[in-house]
Amino acid sequence: MRKKTRKIYVGDVAVGGDSPISVQSMTTAKTSDVDSVVEQINALEKAGCDIARSAINSIEDAEAIREIKKRVNLPLVADIQFDYKLALAAVENGCDCLRYNPGNIGGSDKVKLLVEKCKEKNIPIRIGVNSGSISREIVDKFGGVNADSLVASALEEVKILEDLDFRDIKISVKSSDVNTMIDAYRKLSEKVDYPLHLGVTEAGPLYQALVKSSIGIGSLLKDGIGDTIRVSITGDILEEVKAGKAILKALNLRTDGLDIVSCPTCSRTTVDLPKIVKEVEEKTNGLDVSSKVAIMGCPVNGPGESKEADYGISAANGMGFLFKNGKTIKKVKEEEIVDTLIEVLQESKNNEN
């Protein structure tokens, strides 16, 4: 069962409580390059992302937030490393959340000033601890970079904010080591009721990142821990969103978009099934449907699988049979399979409306 956390709002996206688990990603263009950032955020939205984050490294970046916000729908988190003046400027310019560790500010009056500003504008703060950012003192106290030192570091940051009566918080304790990350979030979840942002940090290139994130984020979600997620990938940011959505879908935590069940092919396959599946994936990206489609490479398993799914395709010898709830509804040529499926999905969507 999902752990009940406090609900906070990042723009109009609720995080925590009973709200849907959201998917996040981060822009890679320089934030002051407004056109490029807007383009990236709008592409993220189209891919199904719920919250975008951008790094703020200069006053130009912070000021760009105002213009970016006019041209995007997604809430924007300003990611700031040390400079509290940049944090203040990001809030002034309309960011929807700060990712900032108050322990980095260096001075309680500065923290107070920032917290007052966040309260005034209803801006939550994400405390983001990762294995590279734990203080030397805490590392020594807990015998190294481990789950305990990650949690202690996060709690130290939480205390700074709670002492100023600020509780509009979400927390991440990311590690590039999957076991450490899982342990840290489990321990943290027992100690706080703030919403948790899950992620394996620096997870690597696509293939490794998918495996690490599926295990790390997936195990925690299965435990009922986690309110928002980011799959970190060295590569295309849209893949991060696809991966995040796929993890949620695999656990039935998100139902929007197409869930594709497809066979691995074997010597019985007589059509170009990988091409058909790829085309379905690409052409249905952004389509407002929430169905499960089974795509099989022979007539044997198609009808059976389609009983479990909403739709099924079995393709063989240049032909494709389209099933709905186990019954054949169309028979088309191999090259017409994908478009026919999309037509059927759209028809059923129109009938729903």
Ligand code: SF4
């Ligand atoms: S569904 Fe048919 S083609 Fe696909 S792997 Fe199974 S037996 Fe082979």
